[in-house]
Amino acid sequence: MSMTKEMAQQHLKDPAVFCCRRQKGLVISEADLEDPDIFDDMEEAGLLKLSDDGLTVEQVLGSTLTKDVEALTPITKDVLDHVHEVSTEDKKAPAASAEPSVPAETAKTVPQASIDNGVLHIHIDQAEKLSGFTLDIPLPKGPGLPPVSAAGPASAASAAAPTGKKKVIRTLVKKHMKITDVVIGDETKIENGTITIDGSIVEKAVKEDPLCKSLALDVIKPDQRHVYTNTIMDVCPIATKVEGELGEGVTKVADGVVFMLTGVDEDGVQVHEFGSSEGYLDEKMYFGHPGCADKNDIIIRCHAVIARKSGMTRPGPFAAHKCEDYIIQAVRDQLKKYDGEVVREELCEDCRREGNPRVVLVKEIMGQGAMHDNVICPTEPCGVKGGQKNVDCGNVPIMLTPNQVRDGSIHALTCIGPATKEMTRHYIREPLVEGLAADPELDLIGVVFVGSPQVNDEKMWVSERLGTLLETLDIDGCIITTEGFGNNHIDFIQHIGQAGKRGIPVVGVSFCAYQGQLVVGNKYATAMVEENMDAGGFENNIAGCSCVTPEVAARAIQMLKNKMAGVEVKPAPKKWNNAVINANNDLLGLSETVLVDSGTLH
Numbered sequence: 001m002s003m004t005k006e007m008a009q010q011h012l013k014d015p016a017v018f019c020c021r022r023q024k025g026l027v028i029s030e031a032d033l034e035d036p037d038i039f040d041d042m043e044e045a046g047l048l049k050l051s052d053d054g055l056t057v058e059q060v061l062g063s064t065l066t067k068d069v070e071a072l073t074p075i076t077k078d079v080l081d082h083v084h085e086v087s088t089e090d091k092k093a094p095a096a097s098a099e100p101s102v103p104a105e106t107a108k109t110v111p112q113a114s115i116d117n118g119v120l121h122i123h124i125d126q127a128e129k130l131s132g133f134t135l136d137i138p139l140p141k142g143p144g145l146p147p148v149s150a151a152g153p154a155s156a157a158s159a160a161a162p163t164g165k166k167k168v169i170r171t172l173v174k175k176h177m178k179i180t181d182v183v184i185g186d187e188t189k190i191e192n193g194t195i196t197i198d199g200s201i202v203e204k205a206v207k208e209d210p211l212c213k214s215l216a217l218d219v220i221k222p223d224q225r226h227v228y229t230n231t232i233m234d235v236c237p238i239a240t241k242v243e244g245e246l247g248e249g250v251t252k253v254a255d256g257v258v259f260m261l262t263g264v265d266e267d268g269v270q271v272h273e274f275g276s277s278e279g280y281l282d283e284k285m286y287f288g289h290p291g292c293a294d295k296n297d298i299i300i301r302c303h304a305v306i307a308r309k310s311g312m313t314r315p316g317p318f319a320a321h322k323c324e325d326y327i328i329q330a331v332r333d334q335l336k337k338y339d340g341e342v343v344r345e346e347l348c349e350d351c352r353r354e355g356n357p358r359v360v361l362v363k364e365i366m367g368q369g370a371m372h373d374n375v376i377c378p379t380e381p382c383g384v385k386g387g388q389k390n391v392d393c394g395n396v397p398i399m400l401t402p403n404q405v406r407d408g409s410i411h412a413l414t415c416i417g418p419a420t421k422e423m424t425r426h427y428i429r430e431p432l433v434e435g436l437a438a439d440p441e442l443d444l445i446g447v448v449f450v451g452s453p454q455v456n457d458e459k460m461w462v463s464e465r466l467g468t469l470l471e472t473l474d475i476d477g478c479i480i481t482t483e484g485f486g487n488n489h490i491d492f493i494q495h496i497g498q499a500g501k502r503g504i505p506v507v508g509v510s511f512c513a514y515q516g517q518l519v520v521g522n523k524y525a526t527a528m529v530e531e532n533m534d535a536g537g538f539e540n541n542i543a544g545c546s547c548v549t550p551e552v553a554a555r556a557i558q559m560l561k562n563k564m565a566g567v568e569v570k571p572a573p574k575k576w577n578n579a580v581i582n583a584n585n586d587l588l589g590l591s592e593t594v595l596v597d598s599g600t601l602h
Helices: 005-010 036-044 156-160 201-208 315-336 402-406 424-428 431-438 456-472 487-500 550-564 578-587
Strands: 112-116 119-124 133-138 165-178 181-185 189-191 194-198 212-220 232-243 249-265 298-306 342-354 358-366 374-376 398-400 410-412 443-452 477-482 506-510 528-530
Touching: 165 402, 181 212, 181 298, 189 315, 194 315, 201 212, 201 315, 212 315, 232 315, 232 424, 249 315, 298 315, 342 402, 342 431, 342 443, 358 431, 358 456, 358 487, 374 443, 398 402, 402 424, 402 431, 402 443, 410 424, 431 443, 431 477, 431 550, 443 456, 443 487, 456 487, 477 487, 477 550, 487 506, 506 550, 528 550, 550 578
Parallel strands: 165 249, 181 194, 249 298, 358 443, 358 477, 477 506, 506 528
Antiparallel strands: 112 119, 119 133, 165 342, 189 194, 212 298, 232 249, 374 410, 398 443
């Protein structure tokens, strides 16, 4: 594909290669040159071999060809009448200094900056033909100035940036109740840190939906995880309201225990969509990630058998979740009145910080029908009853407060690829919500949940509604995430375009890596953050592996700050390489990303 004049200006330092056969006497223009963005793919396919003595785009433009040259041939000086000389200082940096490739991410640095008594201090250690200088600029008074932000949270800019006046709208207290044991017995109760569940409750729970044919309960202790499990449909915390509604008041959360839902149909077919996580549990869950059980958690496994051939329909998987929720509710009822040890109290605040950049988090969730659905705003935290499914709501954008999300306003029904699935537990402790809400430099307006329809026309319609919402909120920036990959990447890129064309700085967060490389894009998708945690860049069927983590959230938040501050974001190279993620983590003082081989946890 030949280049336009605009493209050529972006690639002046890149190798010059003819896109088609060219004949002697041609005056070389941009239209004669191949787009350097596809060189990696061409080299991998054996279609192109770059030459060490090849010239750059700026060296050949306007030169006359002295010989016939075939397509995909690097241009060298022996085929030109003259070469435009380029000074040594202007030549392209060695390849070793360039960042390794990744389809969604690139590291940034800015000059050292700080704010003191209304004066912006900028210090540059080294500049062209200068040994360094400091510039002090008086700042205008008044709210609304975005904070100057350097590459990491410990930078002078981040430390000294003014914070907006904090106004608390509502508070939520989550009391984490210590649970030390779980047993299956003759009644459901909580005493002295032990949850006892009536074993016969499954007979009542299965009657909640005729598509659920049977249920079975067992308990998996932390040292007993090398056991076979059917596909993991969900991990759900035990949480209940004791005061107020979702997003306010007091919620009790059972600490040290979670429910895990697994399922097959009557023919033994796993209830899954793109990949299944059946296998040995210790190899099929990424323990410690936001949506998963933690290292020392007790797991209450609820195994459902649903009607034959109902696994790929909306009602089938929902029946399993609905019947499991009946059992969890019985435990919730006991948790409400349990006065045991409180491990910690978590104070969550919905607040505004006037004068800080106004931002929103947009979370694209599955809404393509079949098993792609979620329950929004149930009566109980992480529950099912009382909530509405986003598919039934037309997948239109729905705004929640940060506290509502942190209080379990989303129950995940989706059965997409296990590694990229954000399970119910993920939402109640979503790292991006936690990070944005706690950041004193930002004013988090809210969290928008938008479904991903199946039909392309519906995707565009829903995305346009999101764009209108973002515009009317008058925000200064947004982060857009999506779980999974493939079909929903169409919506994902469209959402980024809706924000971008309105002049809203936007950062995208998704699993891409090798298997999920974006098949669509637009000019606004310039700041992208990768979630992948698989060594090969694949959906590896390990539940909860490649989702938003605290490290992913930190990178996304810092990138958004840089975008809003006008910091240049370098285009990411085409090929995924985890070294880029590690480099960005280093800039932010985070630990390196731990990659796992498919099927093996380290």
